[in-house]
Amino acid sequence: MTRDVEWLTGRCRRFGKTVFGDRYGYALWLGLLVTFGLYWRIGIFITDTYTTANALVAVSNGQLHITETPYTLTLGSQPGLHESGGNLYGRNYGQILLAVPLVWVLQALSVLITPRLLLLGLWSGTALLFVSQVGELGQRHTDTAKRTVLGVGSGTVAILFLIGALTATTLPDTGLPIAAFQISTMLAAATTSLVIYRLVGIWHDRSVALAAGVAVGIASSVGFWASLPKRHVLVGLLILLTVYLFARSRVAYADARFWIGLGFRAGAYLTAGLVTWTHAFEGFFLVVTLALVDLVTARRNSLLHLAVVGLGLFLGSLPMLVTNYLISGNPVKPPRLLSAVGGANVEFTPDTGGDAGTGGGSGAGGTEGTGTDGGTGGSSDGGTGGSGSTGTGSEGGNTGTPVLTPLLGLFERIMGPAAPAMTFVSDAVRSGLSVLTTPDRMSQIFFRSGSAPGINYAPNSYEAIELTMLESVPLFGAIAALPVVLVRAVNHRIRRWSVRPSQYSPRTQTDILVAALAGVFTLIYLSRLPLHTQLTVRYLLPTVPLIMYGAVRVPAVHETASDAKRWLAGGYAVSAVGGVILGLGAVAGLDLALGEAVQFHALLNLGGAAVCAGTVLGHTLVPDRVPSGVVALGLALPAGLTTAYLLLSGLVYFQYGPFALDFVRALAPHLPAV
Amino acid sequence: MGPRHPPTVVALFVLVTLVVTGPIVGVDAVRTQPTTIGDGTASVSSVQVPTSEIRITDGRFGTNVAYLRVPDASVTVDSVTGRPRLLYQVSVPALDISLEDERVISEGQHGTYRLAPGDRAVAPASLDQGAYRGTVLLRVQSFETAETIVAENVTVRVEQ
Numbered sequence: 001m002t003r004d005v006e007w008l009t010g011r012c013r014r015f016g017k018t019v020f021g022d023r024y025g026y027a028l029w030l031g032l033l034v035t036f037g038l039y040w041r042i043g044i045f046i047t048d049t050y051t052t053a054n055a056l057v058a059v060s061n062g063q064l065h066i067t068e069t070p071y072t073l074t075l076g077s078q079p080g081l082h083e084s085g086g087n088l089y090g091r092n093y094g095q096i097l098l099a100v101p102l103v104w105v106l107q108a109l110s111v112l113i114t115p116r117l118l119l120l121g122l123w124s125g126t127a128l129l130f131v132s133q134v135g136e137l138g139q140r141h142t143d144t145a146k147r148t149v150l151g152v153g154s155g156t157v158a159i160l161f162l163i164g165a166l167t168a169t170t171l172p173d174t175g176l177p178i179a180a181f182q183i184s185t186m187l188a189a190a191t192t193s194l195v196i197y198r199l200v201g202i203w204h205d206r207s208v209a210l211a212a213g214v215a216v217g218i219a220s221s222v223g224f225w226a227s228l229p230k231r232h233v234l235v236g237l238l239i240l241l242t243v244y245l246f247a248r249s250r251v252a253y254a255d256a257r258f259w260i261g262l263g264f265r266a267g268a269y270l271t272a273g274l275v276t277w278t279h280a281f282e283g284f285f286l287v288v289t290l291a292l293v294d295l296v297t298a299r300r301n302s303l304l305h306l307a308v309v310g311l312g313l314f315l316g317s318l319p320m321l322v323t324n325y326l327i328s329g330n331p332v333k334p335p336r337l338l339s340a341v342g343g344a345n346v347e348f349t350p351d352t353g354g355d356a357g358t359g360g361g362s363g364a365g366g367t368e369g370t371g372t373d374g375g376t377g378g379s380s381d382g383g384t385g386g387s388g389s390t391g392t393g394s395e396g397g398n399t400g401t402p403v404l405t406p407l408l409g410l411f412e413r414i415m416g417p418a419a420p421a422m423t424f425v426s427d428a429v430r431s432g433l434s435v436l437t438t439p440d441r442m443s444q445i446f447f448r449s450g451s452a453p454g455i456n457y458a459p460n461s462y463e464a465i466e467l468t469m470l471e472s473v474p475l476f477g478a479i480a481a482l483p484v485v486l487v488r489a490v491n492h493r494i495r496r497w498s499v500r501p502s503q504y505s506p507r508t509q510t511d512i513l514v515a516a517l518a519g520v521f522t523l524i525y526l527s528r529l530p531l532h533t534q535l536t537v538r539y540l541l542p543t544v545p546l547i548m549y550g551a552v553r554v555p556a557v558h559e560t561a562s563d564a565k566r567w568l569a570g571g572y573a574v575s576a577v578g579g580v581i582l583g584l585g586a587v588a589g590l591d592l593a594l595g596e597a598v599q600f601h602a603l604l605n606l607g608g609a610a611v612c613a614g615t616v617l618g619h620t621l622v623p624d625r626v627p628s629g630v631v632a633l634g635l636a637l638p639a640g641l642t643t644a645y646l647l648l649s650g651l652v653y654f655q656y657g658p659f660a661l662d663f664v665r666a667l668a669p670h671l672p673a674v
Numbered sequence: 675m676g677p678r679h680p681p682t683v684v685a686l687f688v689l690v691t692l693v694v695t696g697p698i699v700g701v702d703a704v705r706t707q708p709t710t711i712g713d714g715t716a717s718v719s720s721v722q723v724p725t726s727e728i729r730i731t732d733g734r735f736g737t738n739v740a741y742l743r744v745p746d747a748s749v750t751v752d753s754v755t756g757r758p759r760l761l762y763q764v765s766v767p768a769l770d771i772s773l774e775d776e777r778v779i780s781e782g783q784h785g786t787y788r789l790a791p792g793d794r795a796v797a798p799a800s801l802d803q804g805a806y807r808g809t810v811l812l813r814v815q816s817f818e819t820a821e822t823i824v825a826e827n828v829t830v831r832v833e834q
Contacts, residue, residue, distance in 0.1 A: 121692045128681040154680035161688055169707045366778045450736030457739070462739040462795035545694035590734070591743065599735035656711065673790040
């Protein structure tokens with residue numbers, strides 16, 4: 001018995017070490033989940049979610065098509081709804097299937113526990129785990145006794161639990177699936193932070209890695225979207241995970257551990273392939289970018305290695321292929337390519353938002369991962385939503401053996417015309433490049449929003465709530481130093497120009513991949529921006545962890561996070577608390593409306609970004625004049641202001657549903673309202 | 675990790691509370707409050723609605739849009755039976771704007787409530803007059819009753 005327990009504990013420990021790396025990673029992950037819970041509202045914020053939430057309920061009941069609509073009054077008017085064979089389908093099935101087990105768990109537990117208290121209980125349990133980890137770590141770094149931390153922390157959780165239980169409000173049964181959906185995104189957001197912690201931890205010391213993890217979690221727009229179940233956080237996580245596995249493969253290759261390297265390399269392709277399950281368009285660009293950088297920088301490209309990599313990619317794309325086959329009968333035709341129903345013209349996705357070519361190509365993109373770009377390309381010239389090609393798809397799947405025929409079809413289609421897919425790719429890139437040359441538009445996407453002339457504010461009730469990249473993640477001010485760093489790096493490289501990319505250090509190779517992905521995932525969406533209902537330029541959200549990685553790689557930033565960690569942590573705490581007080585004060589004192597409050601934060605954040613840019617650039621150019629303590633404060637200020645915006649956006653500004661935790665609901669009426 | 679480990683103690687307490695108050699065991703120690711309107715009524719002793727502050731002014735901080743500004747209402751409730759709601763509504767029909775805030779209150783929850791409908795951005799093209807006619811309503815509603823506490827016509831000035 002004891003031996004079994006020991007064996008089990010050992011296994012858990014090893015599993016924990018594989019996933020979280022160490023206790024710090026685990027504590028980071030738990031802490032972020034606890035924080036996201038505080039400003040979690042149960043409900044639907046963006047109309048696109050109605051379809052995916054209804055589809056989630058359908059899938060959790062064992063079918064892919066939507067028949068009941070617990071989240072909308074009528075069926076057929078939701079954006080993002082697609083039709084095939086007389087049935088209505090949602091989209092982003094990869095994201096939905098991730099949430100299905102959570103729906104089942106919550107529904108099973110709700111037999112024992114009242115739904116509202118169940119959420120409170122889950123939060124309390126997570127918070128207690130966090131407290132016990134912090135107690136352990138606190139002992140290592142401070143004089144505080146572990147007992148004190150554990151006592152105070154557990155006492156606080158107990159009090160919050162009691163307040164929540166005593167003031168609990170009823171949560172209707174339909175609340176559980178959407179809550180599960182939101183939990184899945186929160187898990188993805190927390191895991192994104194964990195992955196950047198581990199990725200940065202390969203090159204830099206732990207405090208730098210932790211700072212990067214916290215920055216992505218609650219000092220960037222990732223935290224804003226944590227409890228909003230859109231696909232962007234999940235796609236961002238998978239992209240970052242691809243980068244992490246790529247980095248591990250390069251490290252292993254450099255150490256001449258080729259089999260381990262190959263395993264990680266195949267893992268990177270598998271993860272990249274999984275993106276197609278949620279969004280084929282994004283998956284395509286991820287796979288192509290990864291493949292280009294990977295083939296150029298790999299130390300081994302033997303046939304065997306390439307075959308294993310291809311297998312990884314196939315396995316990653318398999319769930320998408322199976323889902324597509326079940327829905328349309330054509331494994332290479334994702335739901336987004338099926339004929340759209342009802343309000344699909346208000347859907348802000350790459351495939352239907354703009355020109356027809358894009359719509360077709362997005363499906364093609366996803367399947368290129370499995371080497372079938374030609375085939376889907378062929379079916380994509382039907383235009384927006386691919387309605388013209390519905391017939392072809394169903395014919396392919398409905399005849400012959402269910403598995404073999406489509407697989408054979410795939411191979412045939414590899415040889416098919418790849419032209420439409422290629423046109424789409426070049427269109428997306430070319431129109432993105434043309435936006436680069438329009439400074440006004442670039443400024444509305446990246447610098448200052450205000451009331452941007454390019455945005456139709458009517459769907460937002462004329463509220464100027466659309467922030468730019470820099471306004472939503474002012475820490476990116478640190479990127480100002482990147483050109484200097486790049487020039488130095490290029491200079492250094494020119495002197496050793498004979499070194500081939502495959503002989504670059506694993507770190508440089510990873511940097512190249514991150515830069516390529518950040519560039520590609522920005523470029524392909526540029527032609528659709530600026531746009532309403534973006535809030536923090538959500539189309540570019542997957543690039544946020546990548547750009548944060550870039551910021552951390554600036555020497556002035558990672559040296560500061562390593563040398564002046566107390567300044568960084570202290571400054572961050574002061575800045576976050578100050579930001580919350582300032583925000584609440586402005587809302588109460590100036591009687592701000594929603595748009596005004598958001599723009600107030602935008603200006604504050606831009607100020608923070610300017611300070612950040614100044615100190616980081618200053619330290620990069622004249623390190624003696626700008627000490628690391630000052631740089632630490634320059635980083636802490638925008639980080640804290642962003643955290644303040646995240647908290648206030650959830651607690652005060654955007655009201656779309658009841659708070660998940662009743663102790664927060666009890667507090668909310670005492671805060672000023674916009 | 676013995677039984678005196680505080681997080682474990684609290685976790686056990688949480689777990690036991692959840693299960694004991696759950697649907698199967700059903701101890702009535704924790705009752706979740708409904709948040710939807712029911713029967714009953716509330717007696718309102720005083721109301722503060724600064725209707726003269728309702729106006730249209732320009733947005734600040736670069737919002738570049740005019741706002742209909744609606745002040746908060748403060749309602750003092752002496753007694754409550756059942757589960758009625760307080761409803762505060764300000765509308766300007768010519769601008770197609772109706773703003774409201776409601777609060778469902780339950781038996782025993784007497785006290786002062788703040789109702790804050792917030793401000794609303796006005797479609798830039800629709801603003802062509804110097805003043806608009808508006809109405810202010812404050813009511814106590816339930817499935818049984820609908821009592822109007824305040825019903826007032828106001829002039830909403832555009833201050834730019």
